[in-house]
Amino acid sequence: MKSSCPDLFIRNARIVTADAEFTGSLSVKQGIIADLCPATYLVGEDWQGDYLLPGLVELHTDNLEKHLMPRPKVDWPVLPAIMAHDAQIAASGITTVLDAIAVGDIDVDSVRVQTLSSCVQGLQDAAAASLLRADHFLHMRLELAEPDLLAMFAPFLHDERVKLVSLMDHTPGQRQWTDLTHYRVYVTGKRGWSEQKVDGMLEHMLERQQLYVAENRKKIIDYCRQRAHPIPLATHDDTTVEHVSEGVSDGVTISEFPTTLMAAQAARKHGLSIIMGAPNRVRGGSHSGNVAASDLAQADLLDVLSSDYVPASLLHAAFLLQEDGFSLPKAIATVTSKPASIIGLLDRGEIAPGLRADFIRVRMHGKIPVVLGVWKAGQKIA
Numbered sequence: 001m002k003s004s005c006p007d008l009f010i011r012n013a014r015i016v017t018a019d020a021e022f023t024g025s026l027s028v029k030q031g032i033i034a035d036l037c038p039a040t041y042l043v044g045e046d047w048q049g050d051y052l053l054p055g056l057v058e059l060h061t062d063n064l065e066k067h068l069m070p071r072p073k074v075d076w077p078v079l080p081a082i083m084a085h086d087a088q089i090a091a092s093g094i095t096t097v098l099d100a101i102a103v104g105d106i107d108v109d110s111v112r113v114q115t116l117s118s119c120v121q122g123l124q125d126a127a128a129a130s131l132l133r134a135d136h137f138l139h140m141r142l143e144l145a146e147p148d149l150l151a152m153f154a155p156f157l158h159d160e161r162v163k164l165v166s167l168m169d170h171t172p173g174q175r176q177w178t179d180l181t182h183y184r185v186y187v188t189g190k191r192g193w194s195e196q197k198v199d200g201m202l203e204h205m206l207e208r209q210q211l212y213v214a215e216n217r218k219k220i221i222d223y224c225r226q227r228a229h230p231i232p233l234a235t236h237d238d239t240t241v242e243h244v245s246e247g248v249s250d251g252v253t254i255s256e257f258p259t260t261l262m263a264a265q266a267a268r269k270h271g272l273s274i275i276m277g278a279p280n281r282v283r284g285g286s287h288s289g290n291v292a293a294s295d296l297a298q299a300d301l302l303d304v305l306s307s308d309y310v311p312a313s314l315l316h317a318a319f320l321l322q323e324d325g326f327s328l329p330k331a332i333a334t335v336t337s338k339p340a341s342i343i344g345l346l347d348r349g350e351i352a353p354g355l356r357a358d359f360i361r362v363r364m365h366g367k368i369p370v371v372l373g374v375w376k377a378g379q380k381i382a
Contacts, residue, residue: 007034008357008378009044013052016332017351026052028357031377036353047361051369054336054351055095055358055376056314059164059275059343060139060256060306062100063088068115078115078122083131090133090382092311093360093371096340096348098139098163099123103153104146116152124161133374133381137343139164141236144216145208150223157223163343165224166234166256167247169213221250232343234275237290238263244270254342256306259290264301273342275304278317278335282310293317297324304342305334315362315369 008028015024015036024038067081089097101119102112126132138161142153156162224231234254235247244255244266255267256275267274276293277286285292296302302321307314314335321331340349348356361373374382 006378008375009041010052011041011044011046012049013047013361014049015052015351016054016329018333018337019329021328023049026351026359028375028378031357031379033351033353033355033357033359036351050372051360051362051364052351053093053315053332053360053362054349055360055374056093056335057337057339057345057349058089058094058097058307058311058314058335059304059339060100060141060166060308061089061097061311062102062141062309063307063311064099064119065102065112066309068119075114078118079126082119082122082126086126086132086134086136087382088311090374091371092307093315093362093374094134094307094311095358095360095374095376095381096135096137096345098137098343100139100141100166102141102143103156104143104149117155120156120159134376137161137163139166141166141168142216142220144169144213144220145205146216147208147212149212149216150219153220153223158227162231163345164234164254165220165231166236166254167217167220167250167252168236169209217250225251238267241266244272248272257290258296259286259288261291261295261299261301264291264296264299268301273303273338274301275306275339276302277308278305278313279308279310281305281317281320282313294320294324297321297326300325303334304339306339315360315371319367319369 011025012023013026015022015026022038025041025044026033027035064081064085067084068076070076101116103116105112123136127136138159140153140156140162142149142165144167146152224233232254233252234256235243235252236256238244238255238258239260241262244263248270253272254275255272257277258264258267258274264274276296280286281293293302305314305317318331318335321334322328337349348358351359357378358376360371362369363372373380
């Protein structure tokens with residue numbers, strides 16, 4: 001594919017590198033960034049001062065689920081859902097994405113349980129047929145209260161597309177859902193549950209937590225250590241110092257969406273990478289009443305942003321981090337080089353000679369960054 005990539009020359013772009021921003025020019029040869037200079041070429045496309053940023057790298061998005069079930073109890077065919085999801089990802093400036101595929105759920109009737117295998121296979125088939133714009137990898141979200149978790153996860157343990165595994169316990173009353181009022185609002189709105197169903201499910205989920213979480217966690221840790229190339233592990237929704245300490249003892253390297261300042265401080269103390277939600281930053285706070293991403297950013301307790309459920313939030317939130325004291329290069333790194341490095345993708349994530357030519361053209365409309373074009377390995381994909 002690289003040999004078919006035409007050479008590209010771009011001039012008069014506002015380029016953001018790992019540690020600087022300047023107006024200059026860039027050239028691409030065979031899908032690789034060949035040259036970068038703070039001067040204007042005499043040839044090439046004039047970007048008129050628009051930003052030239054690295055292609056965004058997304059570690060956790062369940063955006064595909066919205067296309068699989070666009071309305072409650074409406075199931076959509078898998079391939080068209082994947083194609084729509086991929087188009088939205090690319091249009092948001094994301095050139096590398098880890099699709100967060102849930103293994104198990106607190107609700108046995110959810111789309112997550114029903115489409116696990118078909119989604120993973122559909123993504124593989126679409127990639128093999130060169131139908132996808134972005135690079136898609138897998139983030140397996142393991143619901144530890146799932147009775148059949150080990151059997152459900154086993155087929156994917158040695159899949160090289162799996163770049164991240166997160167250990168999740170969404171049982172209400174702790175972690176993300178410490179406040180049951182927020183939980184009730186969420187499931188009655190998004191999942192269409194009645195109050196009567198919520199009451200019954202709360203009792204059922206607590207029982208499952210007591211029966212399965214501890215044993216599943218231990219066995220999953222052992223499973224992941226069997227791989228020739230170990231999978232990075234993340235904890236999810238850490239709320240207490242004890243949650244973080246448990247993760248550290250299990251070999252976790254990432255704290256995903258800590259819900260309190262105390263948990264984030266503990267994660268930093270232990271050297272964990274801290275991921276927060278971009279929608280949290282754009283909205284100015286958590287939809288479930290937890291710690292604000294801006295508060296963690298101002299305390300320098302934020303390493304990576306994730307778009308979670310709104311792909312377009314990723315770039316927007318990165319620019320907003322400047323209001324929290326981040327320089328623009330540091331802010332852009334939270335959605336490019338930092339997420340790429342913690343999952344071992346070292347060939348992308350920066351504007352630098354020798355790296356893959358994944359980059360985006362961005363123009364500011366007031367305070368809103370607007371993606372005007374997206375290139376992956378030197379080829380325009382959106």
